[in-house]
Amino acid sequence: MKILVIGAGATGGFFGLRLAQAGRDVTFLVRPRRAAVLRERGLRLTGLGADEVIAPALVTAGEITTPYDLVLVSVKARALPPALDDAAPAVGPHTAVVPFLNGMAHMDVLNARFGPSAVLGGVVKVMTTVDEAEDIVQLARIGAMTIGEQDGRPSRRLDEIERTLGGAGFDLDLSADIIGAMWHKWVFISTLGALTSLLRGTVGDIVAVPGGERLGPAILAEAAAVSAAAGYPVPDGALAVTTAMVTQPGSRDSASMSRDLAAGFPTEVEQILGDLTARARTFGVDTPLLDLATLNLRVHENRLATAEALV
Incomplete structure (x- = not known):
């Protein structure tokens, strides 16, 4: 081919x-x-x-x-x-x-x-x-x-x-069930992206501080609830793998979205978090942590747009 x-x-x-x-x-x-x-x-x-x-x-x-x-x-x-x-x-x-x-x-x-x-x-x-x-x-x-x-x-x-x-x-x-697989990856990347972008650090940086180990699973619960409401519940095994990943002490993992944020580049906030939270509202699912991460990244995007307009 x-x-x-x-x-x-x-x-x-x-x-x-x-x-x-x-x-x-x-x-x-x-x-x-x-x-x-x-x-x-x-x-x-x-x-x-x-x-x-x-x-x-x-x-x-x-x-x-x-x-x-x-x-x-x-x-x-x-x-x-x-x-x-x-x-x-x-x-x-x-x-x-x-x-x-x-x-x-x-x-x-x-x-x-x-x-x-x-x-x-x-x-x-x-x-x-x-x-x-x-x-x-x-x-x-x-x-x-x-x-x-x-x-x-x-x-x-x-x-x-x-x-x-x-x-x-x-x-x-x-x-x-490729559509389900795409939804399940969306849950994973939105969880890791929201976590590491919101706290501006790697997974290891975040879980090293008191209470940090609880944030990743809380964000995951929101994202998984949206996927389930859409008709694609995340299997327990996949949830366990993601939970372990976002609570791993010493982990250097971070999302590409948070790396783009740290470098001052545009991010995929609307495609990854904005669209997910918009769908959550249509399903009646509350996503306060995902909403906060989305708001945080939108501020970054607006700053970039303002700086570009001034050039």
């Missing part, structure tokens, strides 16, 4: 690099400035052991001339609309589109743009970031992808995608 990865950042760059290393036909759709960096330095993965570098196949907006078989969408939510405009020529009548964004709002956007029959659900687990040199830094040895048809049914194209993506240096699973 011909694969187009939209974006070559922390997520798309990691999985695309692994696929290219495994001999898959992978092309990255990137902005011209990112293309220049990748052509000069290569797509580089660092952080754990020796650096890994490939010379990626690249296209920029306007250079796509034929449809691809598989389009992996890995951009940040705020970049989704222009990225879809750039990628539109890559989506033909038989193209499968698999997004790896946080939250659920992007599914409405993709379904409206390409039709629900073209769009699968997707969840990835990876701990990566992009450094000042624009290399991908792997923070932990985790790399997993779960995909599935939105209606949960098996399909011939899903089997073909599994053969294409499998055995490429990361774990791959097929899910008969």
Whole structure:
């Protein structure tokens, strides 16, 4: 299958690099400035052991001339609309589109743009970031992808995608309830994001102070209540894993949202927390801690917008 990865950042760059290393036909759709960096330095993965570098196949907006078989969408939510405009020529009548964004709002956007029959659900687990040199830094040895048809049914194209993506240096699973899996990841990332953004520290920093170990589970209870109200209760095992993670003494874990906050970058507050708390209100679920974290991050976003307007 011909694969187009939209974006070559922390997520798309990691999985695309692994696929290219495994001999898959992978092309990255990137902005011209990112293309220049990748052509000069290569797509580089660092952080754990020796650096890994490939010379990626690249296209920029306007250079796509034929449809691809598989389009992996890995951009940040705020970049989704222009990225879809750039990628539109890559989506033909038989193209499968698999997004790896946080939250659920992007599914409405993709379904409206390409039709629900073209769009699968997707969840990835990876701990990566992009450094000042624009290399991908792997923070932990985790790399997993779960995909599935939105209606949960098996399909011939899903089997073909599994053969294409499998055995490429990361774990791959097929899910008969991919929408539920996406909701459950949303619960996890909103819990970790709200916790570490609100208190401006790692999990270990937070649980080291009196009462800090109680905040993560309290935020988790709110997020899980929203998911349950939406029809996707989080399994007890997954709740136990997240509880252990957000109460682990000495843990250096933090969310990408809190790292963006600390660096003074825009965050995905609306896609991760704003949308979740808005849905909570429609379900009649109280989320005071998630509301507080959302308010805190919106203040940050407003400061950034004000500073940009003054430049």
